[in-house]
Amino acid sequence: MERSLTHIALFAALIAVLGLVPQITLGAGVPITAQTLGVMLCGTVLGARRGALAVLLFMALVAAGLPLLSGGRGGIGVFTQPSAGYFIGFPFAAFVAGWVMERTTLPVGIAAGAASVIGGIAVLYIFGISGMAIVLGKTLSEAAMLGMAFLPGDVIKVVLAGLVTQAIAQARPGSLLSRPQTLPVSAFN
């Protein structure tokens, strides 16, 4: 039980710290940060339940007023910004990525990449694009056009999520909680 709690807390901290990694700006001036990579990793490393809980914990601290979102953003205003949909979609993205990871028997790296595409891109974009459509007063297809600006960066992050999860599986096989363990470890028991 303590192990679940500390893994959830440490991955919440990891998302925050990845937001501090200096952002790279893609050609069109769209910033990409490692923060969504952290969200994907929560799912692929911790699994659905714990991954989503880690993301929720991070979100609670951001909403409470810690400037932990990339670019030093934070506070309750993250729920009303045009990018609020992405923020609200984070735990769903981590949950779905973890769910996919838990249910496939593919090799770890490929499974993590696939899980990140489904959770970190497909699911996250549904939330993110809906959010932009509402706040910016645009139709879903118009908002989708804006959202596509982030796609190249997210494709890079999916590849990284696969590589990083693979590296973790090799270095700390016992810590990859999204995959069956020799010793059963379950959340909050």
Place this chain on the structure above:
Amino acid sequence: MLTLTSPVETPLHRLPAGAKLAGLAVFTLGLFQISNLWVLAGLALALAALQLSFGRRFASHALRMLKPLWPFVLVLALWHLWTGALADGAFLVLRMGLAVAAANLVTMTTRLSDMLSVFEMLARPLSPLLPPRRLAMAFALVIRFIPNLAERMALLAQAHRARSARRPGWRLVVPAALAALDAADQAAEALRARGGAD
């Protein structure tokens, strides 16, 4: 760690956090029912005046917190210059700015600990699933470990720079994730040795 709470004491700091959050929810829902540009402009003026009345330092802090919105303002401006519906563009920019500025006002006038207490209270119906003490412990662990992990990341970046002329960038993610996993295992052992998390 720095929070977004304003060091400038205002009368709003003394209101209970729960009341401010409830007020904000009502304000934001109401905001999306307004369809008149002039009502929005009036509200924006009133909010700006309120923030200015708390002093220049407070107002400039509030303005800085609106900075992440400018790419969206730019997109809306270009879009509506293109379509020619300028009033619609102004309406959307004002509504977006008001929604974010009002929320920022609550963040700036509420201490982190008060906000977390409200969250812990809101999570109380979930207590069979999520014991309140465990939630409080989780908040404390994250706040404790963010500077710790950030420091390790900085050390990793320095070590990388000592070996290579290239920027470390994403190469830090694997050792950072491993550091988080190891710290989690150590913290779990330490908690268990002290009688568990509850």
